[in-house]
Amino acid sequence: MAFVEFGLNGIFLGAVFGLLALAIAVVWMTTDVVDIATGSYAAAAGMVAVWAGPPWGALLGILAATALSGTMGVIFLIFRRLGATRDTILIVLCTIAYSFVIESALQSVFGTDNRFFPSVPGALDVAGVFLTLQGVFAVLVAVVLFSGLLAALRWSPAGLLMRASAISAKSASLTGIPVRRVQFVVFLLGGAIAGVAGVLASMSIGVSYSSGFALSIIAFSGAVVLGRVTVSLAFTGGLLIGLAIALGQAYLPQGWDAATAPILIVAVLCSGLVSRDIFHGARP
Amino acid sequence: MTRSVRLSRISPVLIIIGIAITLAIAGQVKPSIYATSVTIGFFSLLALPLGLLYGQGGAISLAQGGFAAVGAFTTAILTVKFGWSPFTSLVVSVGLPAILAFVIARPLLRLPELSLALVTISLVMIFKVVFERAERLTGGYDGITGIAPLPIIGVERSYAHWTIWTAVLIVAYCYASYVESGRGRALNAIRVDRLLAESTGTNVAFELSSLFSLSAGIAGLAGWFYAHYIGFMAPDSLDPTLSANILFMVVLGGRKSVLGPIVGASLFTLASDLLPGTVTQGMIFGSLLIVILVFFPDGIVSPGMMRWTRRTTTIPEAKNTPGVRLERA
Numbered sequence: 001m002a003f004v005e006f007g008l009n010g011i012f013l014g015a016v017f018g019l020l021a022l023a024i025a026v027v028w029m030t031t032d033v034v035d036i037a038t039g040s041y042a043a044a045a046g047m048v049a050v051w052a053g054p055p056w057g058a059l060l061g062i063l064a065a066t067a068l069s070g071t072m073g074v075i076f077l078i079f080r081r082l083g084a085t086r087d088t089i090l091i092v093l094c095t096i097a098y099s100f101v102i103e104s105a106l107q108s109v110f111g112t113d114n115r116f117f118p119s120v121p122g123a124l125d126v127a128g129v130f131l132t133l134q135g136v137f138a139v140l141v142a143v144v145l146f147s148g149l150l151a152a153l154r155w156s157p158a159g160l161l162m163r164a165s166a167i168s169a170k171s172a173s174l175t176g177i178p179v180r181r182v183q184f185v186v187f188l189l190g191g192a193i194a195g196v197a198g199v200l201a202s203m204s205i206g207v208s209y210s211s212g213f214a215l216s217i218i219a220f221s222g223a224v225v226l227g228r229v230t231v232s233l234a235f236t237g238g239l240l241i242g243l244a245i246a247l248g249q250a251y252l253p254q255g256w257d258a259a260t261a262p263i264l265i266v267a268v269l270c271s272g273l274v275s276r277d278i279f280h281g282a283r284p
Numbered sequence: 285m286t287r288s289v290r291l292s293r294i295s296p297v298l299i300i301i302g303i304a305i306t307l308a309i310a311g312q313v314k315p316s317i318y319a320t321s322v323t324i325g326f327f328s329l330l331a332l333p334l335g336l337l338y339g340q341g342g343a344i345s346l347a348q349g350g351f352a353a354v355g356a357f358t359t360a361i362l363t364v365k366f367g368w369s370p371f372t373s374l375v376v377s378v379g380l381p382a383i384l385a386f387v388i389a390r391p392l393l394r395l396p397e398l399s400l401a402l403v404t405i406s407l408v409m410i411f412k413v414v415f416e417r418a419e420r421l422t423g424g425y426d427g428i429t430g431i432a433p434l435p436i437i438g439v440e441r442s443y444a445h446w447t448i449w450t451a452v453l454i455v456a457y458c459y460a461s462y463v464e465s466g467r468g469r470a471l472n473a474i475r476v477d478r479l480l481a482e483s484t485g486t487n488v489a490f491e492l493s494s495l496f497s498l499s500a501g502i503a504g505l506a507g508w509f510y511a512h513y514i515g516f517m518a519p520d521s522l523d524p525t526l527s528a529n530i531l532f533m534v535v536l537g538g539r540k541s542v543l544g545p546i547v548g549a550s551l552f553t554l555a556s557d558l559l560p561g562t563v564t565q566g567m568i569f570g571s572l573l574i575v576i577l578v579f580f581p582d583g584i585v586s587p588g589m590m591r592w593t594r595r596t597t598t599i600p601e602a603k604n605t606p607g608v609r610l611e612r613a
Binding site: 087091097107220 | 344524578579
């Protein structure tokens with residue numbers, strides 16, 4: 001029974017990581033950039049939400065995360081305008097530098113404490129298994145958001161533009177699609193999704209100014225752990241990472257669970273399970 | 285050996301000697317400058333081999349800080365817990381990270397640079413957890429105190445200054461000589477096109493693995509020096525952020541020249557010392573990095589600037605040669 005409870009807690013945690021992996025994946029697929037600042041957008045959303053408090057804090061937090069990712073989108077557009085064929089790793093380094101900026105700003109404004117947004121109170125007892133309503137809420141929000149995104153990508157005109165830009169930016173631009181504008185919108189979308197994840201994180205594990213980098217590494221491992229980068233696999237990968245971390249916390253000696261995500265990244269990438277092509281612009 | 289090749293080796297050496305003498309003179313006037321100088325030298329020692337690996341070979345690594353931590357913890361454990369002399373522990377401090385890097389290099393270095401960066405930073409995070417949890421050996425979060433200063437150097441900062449800058453000088457000279465050698469040219473070929481380099485007989489896996497191992501060994505040397513200079517080593521002393529910062533130093537200074545990593549290390553250290561308020565430093569420094577990465581992607585000591593002085597060390601890229609394609613279809 002304890003194993004089931006640990007597993008469910010892992011799924012609850014995985015819902016947050018799944019959204020973060022989703023945010024990294026949509027930006028990665030459309031722009032070729034792994035946005036390492038994604039975790040920092042989430043941390044900022046959580047901290048702004050806690051600062052503003054309910055009922056509007058969550059919305060403000062998500063807006064703050066969107067504004068931050070929009071700024072990164074602008075930096076990306078300037079970078080590409082100055083040299084369309086420049087090495088992508090440089091813009092990835094920009095996202096790391098940007099996460100330093102956000103981290104430092106959060107520390108200056110909100111201090112160093114781990115902060116919590118009021119969580120959904122109560123718990124359910126299902127056949128002897130204890131479920132927190134906060135966990136159920138997190139999973140519901142994550143699943144609704146993921147399904148909505150999937151449906152939008154598949155059936156809406158905007159989703160079609162995004163998919164076309166992701167498959168081939170050059171071909172899409174030849175057919176008249178404003179690829180750069182689409183890429184900017186995807187940065188905003190990624191920030192908004194990370195913002196929701198950040199608010200959910202602040203309701204369960206809490207967020208601090210320095211949470212961003214660790215969250216980004218977890219999100220990245222979620223995005224690649226299943227071998228290909230797609231929206232569905234990234235979300236599922238995030239869920240699995242949450243599960244692995246929760247089980248690690250329960251069964252590994254204390255402190256070793258922090259190594260779960262990095263070990264998964266090393267194991268998956270070095271095993272050759274991940275196609276080299278995903279790092280060179282091949283798209284789903 | 286042509287005159288220009290001789291000059292391209294000697295001019296960085298002369299500039300480094302100039303920097304070391306200038307800092308020593310300033311240190312005589314204001315002793316705190318010696319501390320800054322040793323920090324610059326330490327960062328340069330970590331950044332130079334990464335400059336060679338990334339700037340010349342195109343293989344990015346975010347593990348330099350992690351390998352330095354391995355070297356530092358190795359000497360701390362051997363000297364404090366087992367009573368070894370610092371010079372005996374030096375062999376293990378350099379050898380252990382070098383061997384570790386060589387063993388893990390093969391699966392790592394075939395990865396594209398983006399994933400290589402993330403795998404190497406993940407390795408550093410794993411190292412940190414191991415240092416934190418192997419409490420019996422590393423002292424856990426509290427670390428190891430009472431690491432003896434190096435013989436002869438002791439706690440005299442001016443001696444530490446000359447020691448670290450001598451090491452920087454040797455590494456920089458070796459870097460410049462390596463780039464001018466046939467293997468250096470092979471390394472540049474690997475960066476431009478691995479398949480093409482392999483087809484011309486270059487053992488890409490061995491070249492990159494041995495260079496990765498060499499970088500890790502030099503990082504271990506820097507870590508060894510750090511542990512004996514500071515006298516204390518904890519998992520947070522050389523944390524994953526340092527590894528990211530070392531890469532920034534290389535990119536900021538100029539990844540394609542010998543002097544670039546040293547310029548980057550100097551600017552980084554001076555910025556940390558001179559920028560007001562430790563909390564707000566990240567904002568100013570991060571913004572500065574973004575501006576440089578966006579507007580000067582080749583760094584401050586870029587080939588364009590180096591061409592002006594005719595001291596570039598990177599072999600000119602094939603894109604300037606008509607009819608040569610850089611990328612495979």
